[in-house]
Amino acid sequence: MSTRGSCLGTNPWSRWPTLPWLRVLLGLGLILGLQTASSTAFYLPGLSSVNFCEVNKETNYCKSSIEMYVNRLDSVESVLPYEYNTFDFCHDFKKKSPSENLGQVLFGERITSSPYEFSFNKTETCVKVCKKSYDSAKEDQKKKLDFLKKGMQLNYQHHWIIDNMPVIWCHDINDGNKYCTTGFPIGCFVTPSGISSDACIMHPEFNKNNTYYLFNHVDIIITYNSENEVDWYVSKLVSARLEPKSYKHVDENHLTCNGTPMEIPGDYTDKLNIIYTYSVKFEENKQIRWSSRWDYILESMSHTSIQWFSILNSFVVVLFLTGMVAMIILRTLHKDIIRYNQEDIQDYGWKLVHGDVFRPPRHGMLLSILLGQGTQVLIMTFITLFLACLGFLSPANRGALMTCSVVLWVLMGASAGYVSAKVYRSFRGLKWKTNFFLTALLCPGVVFVDIFIMNLILWIEGSSSAISFGTLIGILALWFGISVPLTFLGAYVGSFQKFDYPVNTNLIPRTIPHQAFVRRPFFSAIVGGVLPFGCIFIQLFFILNSIWSHQMYIMFGFLFLVFIILLITCSEATILLCYFHLCSEDYHWWWRAFFTSSFTAVYFFAYAVYYFFAKLKITGIASTILYFGYTMIMVFIFFLFTGTIGFFSCFIFISKIYSVVKVD
Known part of the structure; x- marks a missing residue:
């Protein structure tokens, strides 16, 4: 399956223009289900490629400098992500940050520039980035070192970006396969009892008890492809990989990037110097084109060899069961209707309750409110998934998925108001203004309060995912400035539309016979x-x-x-x-x-x-x-x-x- 979209690039509708909807749905399912990593897909992220060339050939058409950006750090052992600059790593004092959309802000992505900068097709070995010194006698430096140790103990992961591609880290696992991930660890920790955790397991030399091992060096491999047949010297980047390593650099003027690992004892009380370095090399790969460069991110998933046949089997079982349910209903109902329409047959079963089946339910206003909000969410989800399937919301367009969802939810306020008001009117409700206010405020209010409480915890913990006060005001402005007026418009239209049921309701409710346990609502x-x-x-x-x-x-x-x-x-x-x-x-x-x-x-x-x-x-x-x-x-x-x-x-x-x- 290609990462450039999860639907095939060829248009299936052009082949079958006259098929009924059921065959079209099954055809769509077949297309989506039988895709493999080798399928050709189209890609619509809305992003343009960047041309690179060597320093002596740089023009306005191509550039030689390759900038690397860093994203927030996260951990599978903690829900609290942190910005890169929260840790005491090498910082870029220029601090250039690309513009972030609403989705990136809500997801907590914090992308900023880094001091790592390379020249295209220029191999470099053991280049110094910066030096960090810590003195346990100084409180501020001690706190920075302790926070770095905490990050290694909780296995926090770096996330680096080159040319809008995540830099991936691959390593061997037990069965001979490679496991790849879009993040790599700060370091690892060997407990006082000698238990190695996370990355320390892969390094037998990391064996000292109560010791932290910091990955202060990275070997980066950048792959490019010269696709332009006219300007042969112009290339595009198609992948970026790295391997983190730990070296204790003794002499910062003569770096060799080998030797003993960078150890930080758990009870360290002396002065400590850490030197961060990197090596980079470039490789040409003519097999990977820029339009398909995100395919290699498939390797970063922990289940690349996903059980496709198991999933397809589940789809077939579900479709079979739903088909059986539909067939049972249609066959049984067909016999009932024939029998009930015969004049000499006495009423029984579901026809006996024809005078009560449309009797308004208890708490009809609450039900109408839930249905209105449910309609709004349903439409939002359907359109978002459809656009994502077409590739418009691909991972290359960061934050697009969340942004699209929020915008669609705001714009679908009219559907929530219309459905809620019309259902409430069918229940013979009279308080349509109260219905409108609760439709616009109740369910979104519950979600907003939950988000506010979560955001308060993130703010107290100093996490990068904490939404700023200005962003909260912006969300409230979208809610009350756009969604609420649209909800009112839909409620106004829906509340004045007449609705008639197929049968009339009796004045006196019919007594319901005793129901067995299997027919109880729960x-x-x-x-x-x-x-x-x-x-x-x-x-x-x-x-x-x-x-x-x-x-x-x-x-x-x-x-x-x-x-x-x-x-x-x-x-x-x-x-x-x-x-x-x-x-x-x-x-x-x-x-x-x-x-x-x-x-x-x-x-x-x-x-x-x-x-x-x-x-x-x-x-x-x-x-x-x-x-x-x-x-x-x-x-x-x-x-x-x-x-x-x-x-x-x-x-x-x-x-x-x-x-x-x-x-x-």
Whole structure:
């Protein structure tokens, strides 16, 4: 699968212009599912290439200087990222930072320039970058060294960028394969009991107890390709790799970059000097073109040999089950309608409750508010995933995914107001102004309060992910300045539109017979959430891995396909269970339809808890609170749009079946 987009570059619609929607959907699934690393994909990041040439050939058309930027440092053992300059590394005093978009700010990316600068195609060996001195007698220097030790103990990772590409680090693992990652560690730590952690395991010479080993040297390999056949001296960078090393430089005037590692004893109380160095060399590779240079980032994923056949098998099983559900419903319903439309057959089952099936539910305003917000999130998610699948929101365009999501959510405020107001009116509600205010403020307010509390913790901990006060004001301006007025506009239109049900509602509610345990709402919700969760838990693992284990997520094609299957599964599971309840003369389906599919969010949360304890090594109260705080936001958003899918699917189904039968 190519990282330039997760859909094939050729247009599948041009081949099958007249096929029905089902075959088109299956064709899309086949295209997305059978992609491999060798597939040719199109790339639409909106970025232009940069030409490089040697120093003596530099012109306005190409440049020789290669700048390296540094991003925030993060760790799988802590949710708290830090800016590069928070640590006492070699800093660039010019401090040039590229402009950041809203998505980068919200994600906590902090990209800044570094003192590492290279000349194209010029090999350099053991070049000094800077020297850092520490005296334990001076409090400020002692704090800087202690913070550096803490970073090594928690396995914080560097993230470097060259020509908008992440610099990757590859090393051998036990089975003979290579494991590559977009970050490399500050250093590693051998505990007082002699247990080596993280990178120290790969270096047998790192064997002293209670000792920190700092990676103060990097060997960088930059690969280029001369694609221009006219200007043969012009090249483009196609990959960047490095290998971190630890050297104790004795003489800064005669650096050799070999010898004993840079050791920092855990109880060090003397003076300490650390010299940072690098070596760089260039290699030409004519096989990799600039348009496909992000393909090599596939190696940076921990599961490059992903079980494609297992995922495809899950897709087939889910499609088969949903097809069976649809077939059962259609066959059973077809027989019921034929029997009910015969004059000499007495009413029974779901037709008996025709006078109560559209009776307004309790707490109708709250339900309409949740449905309005769910619609807003659903539309936002669909458009975002579709654009990501096409390659517009590729990893090369940093922060584009989050920016697109926020902008779409703001613009979809009108849909939230319209749906909420129209559903509330169908419940015969009269307080449409209260409905509008709660639709615009309730669910976004819950998310904003959660984000504010998380941001307060990040600010106290000094993390780079802390959103500035100005950014918070900007988010509030988008909310109240654009989203709220659009919500009002949609609510105004929706509240004055007339809505008629297929059948009238009786004045006196019908008595509901005693229901067995298997027909109780709670049991139905438990059963109804299993099948939708079954179709997403594989992709859920990779999403959580990309968020908390700092892996790059690029499988938007598979994610979009899973999203479509999730819509189908939620709809059919909810319709099936609602039909069985109506056949048992239980007409309280409004909230049940919402909770049947939205219960998938409960399984989502349970899996997130399992992932926290089984897969992560997060320590500390602050990191734990942040993990579950952000998880609750994801679960709440998932709860809204899955519940909305189930509700409207069930509503359409019930409206159709009661409009095609004879009602006495």
